[in-house]
Amino acid sequence: xxPALRFAMFLCLLLALxxxxxxxxxxxxxxxxxxxxxxxxxxSGLGLTDLAVATEARYxxxxxxxxxxxxxxxxxxxxxxFPTGAFWLPPQR
Amino acid sequence: MARYNLExxxxxxxxxxxxxxxRRMKSLSVLLVFGAVIFLLASFQMVTQALSDKxxxxxxxxxxxxxxxxxxGRQEGIPLAYRDKLAGIFGxxxxxxxxxxxxxxxxxxxxxxxxxxxxxxxPEGARLDTALARGTMPGPAEQGRAVIGSxxxxxxxxxxxxxxxxxxxxxxxxxxxxxxxxxxxxxxxxNDLIVMNLADARDLFGIPGGLVSDLCVxxxxxxxxxxxxxxxxxxxxxxxxxxxxxxQKTYQAVFGWRSGFGSICLLxxxxxxxxxxxDKASGLSPEERREIAILKxxxxxxxxxxxxxxxxxxxxxxxxxxxxxxxxYVHVVYGAASLFRPVLMGWSVLKPDLHLLPxxxxxxxxxxxxxxxxxxxxxxxxPAWRSATVPADSALGG
Numbered sequence: 001x002x003p004a005l006r007f008a009m010f011l012c013l014l015l016a017l018x019x020x021x022x023x024x025x026x027x028x029x030x031x032x033x034x035x036x037x038x039x040x041x042x043x044s045g046l047g048l049t050d051l052a053v054a055t056e057a058r059y060x061x062x063x064x065x066x067x068x069x070x071x072x073x074x075x076x077x078x079x080x081x082f083p084t085g086a087f088w089l090p091p092q093r
Numbered sequence: 094m095a096r097y098n099l100e101x102x103x104x105x106x107x108x109x110x111x112x113x114x115x116r117r118m119k120s121l122s123v124l125l126v127f128g129a130v131i132f133l134l135a136s137f138q139m140v141t142q143a144l145s146d147k148x149x150x151x152x153x154x155x156x157x158x159x160x161x162x163x164x165x166g167r168q169e170g171i172p173l174a175y176r177d178k179l180a181g182i183f184g185x186x187x188x189x190x191x192x193x194x195x196x197x198x199x200x201x202x203x204x205x206x207x208x209x210x211x212x213x214x215x216p217e218g219a220r221l222d223t224a225l226a227r228g229t230m231p232g233p234a235e236q237g238r239a240v241i242g243s244x245x246x247x248x249x250x251x252x253x254x255x256x257x258x259x260x261x262x263x264x265x266x267x268x269x270x271x272x273x274x275x276x277x278x279x280x281x282x283x284n285d286l287i288v289m290n291l292a293d294a295r296d297l298f299g300i301p302g303g304l305v306s307d308l309c310v311x312x313x314x315x316x317x318x319x320x321x322x323x324x325x326x327x328x329x330x331x332x333x334x335x336x337x338x339x340x341q342k343t344y345q346a347v348f349g350w351r352s353g354f355g356s357i358c359l360l361x362x363x364x365x366x367x368x369x370x371x372d373k374a375s376g377l378s379p380e381e382r383r384e385i386a387i388l389k390x391x392x393x394x395x396x397x398x399x400x401x402x403x404x405x406x407x408x409x410x411x412x413x414x415x416x417x418x419x420x421x422y423v424h425v426v427y428g429a430a431s432l433f434r435p436v437l438m439g440w441s442v443l444k445p446d447l448h449l450l451p452x453x454x455x456x457x458x459x460x461x462x463x464x465x466x467x468x469x470x471x472x473x474x475x476p477a478w479r480s481a482t483v484p485a486d487s488a489l490g491g
Contacts, residue, residue: 003110028450028490035278042224044154044217044277047309049340051148052284055204055441058195062348064340083439085354091343
């Protein structure tokens with residue numbers, strides 16, 4: 001078998017895997033769209049302003065209603081020490 | 094002519110594949126390192142993009158204006174009497190007071206977000222029961238009732254019972270009966286929530302009567318949000334006024350390459366790439382130079398040698414790109430971004446099911462290609478061109 005043919009077959013295998021992931025992604029998207037209605041009701045009914053991803057620090061739990069200086073407000077000279085502070089940028093206002 | 098060119102390119106491709114196979118350990122190691130770099134970049138891009146996407150969709154329903162009282166740079170209770178001052182501003186439809194805050198559970202080291210409000214006054218408040226997996230929301234007259242997020246059920250070990258107690262500031266206990274639990278589908282918003290009515294939240298936090306945490310303001314015409322926000326700022330100078338567009342803007346900027354972790358991902362990728370490019374640009378190995386010289390002696394032209402190097406680079410970088418991006422997608426969607434969770438959630442005890450599903454747009458793929466594949470092509474073809482232009486006899490040592 002020619003090397004180019006072997007390579008083409010390997011490439012096709014990878015693309016078939018990606019195709020399967022794409023099809024599964026479409027099914028997941030449909031399920032997420034159905035769940036989105038519940039999320040919209042929760043956000044609207046409770047007046048939620050933030051995603052509940054990181055619950056360790058108030059400024060990464062509620063960045064939208066926190067000041068950029070909040071990580072340093074615990075005491076004079078306080079340093080930001082929570083791990084999530086490395087992932088979340090301070091809010092821009 | 095076209096058929097001849099196609100046949101020639103196919104032969105060159107086959108030669109490039111054979112050449113990569115001959116140096117398979119080196120090719121495989123470059124492929125793995127390159128794939129890992131792309132995996133890192135693509136995973137970060139997909140996680141941040143999926144989170145921003147989710148925030149954009151759900152935070153379109155936040156209160157139109159949120160008012161918080163500030164004192165000495167910190168948020169403090171806002172007087173309920175401020176509602177009277179807002180009554181004179183034309184265009185305000187409704188003002189809903191809320192009491193909310195954090196409760197740190199010292200036994201489980203978990204932070205809960207406690208919210209108290211009259212849900213029937215909120216927009217969609219009457220439909221909140223549809224966001225629950227079981228039960229109903231507490232009514233305004235129902236004292237000591239709460240609805241909790243799904244992680245709190247596990248944290249408080251409420252599988253076989255429906256009561257729990259929290260400490261007031263004076264360390265006396267306040268008991269609650271769980272009358273509902275939020276659906277896991279809403280985990281990304283409600284995972285750590287304990288929702289109760291206003292009087293219970295006031296009692297739990299010991300907040301004096303006449304004060305609340307914030308006021309949610311709803312306007313009659315959404316196009317007037319900014320105008321009304323400005324009027325509120327003028328009427329209540331000590332109040333921080335947050336508008337819905339500001340909150341949405343925050344979430345479009347809060348995840349990005351400028352964050353500490355994002356910068357580390359980007360810099361590691363750049364460092365790995367610079368090392369790779371330095372290795373390539375510092376010249377070909379004596380074996381590779383001899384191979385090029387032999388090919389030239391056999392009648393290959395410089396452009397044919399460049400084509401071989403180009404195809405080699407396309408194969409390695411293209412495969413690394415496909416493998417790296419596929420692995421990143423699997424990591425984010427099926428592995429729930431498990432490698433990033435220690436940084437994304439830190440020391441959080443309550444961890445939501447994120448159900449991340451990135452939308453891979455052409456722009457995102459192009460961004461990753463521009464950072465990785467295109468510079469790699471340049472870094473490999475240029476030294477090959479320098480080597481291919483050297484006379485064959487000198488390369489062979491003649």
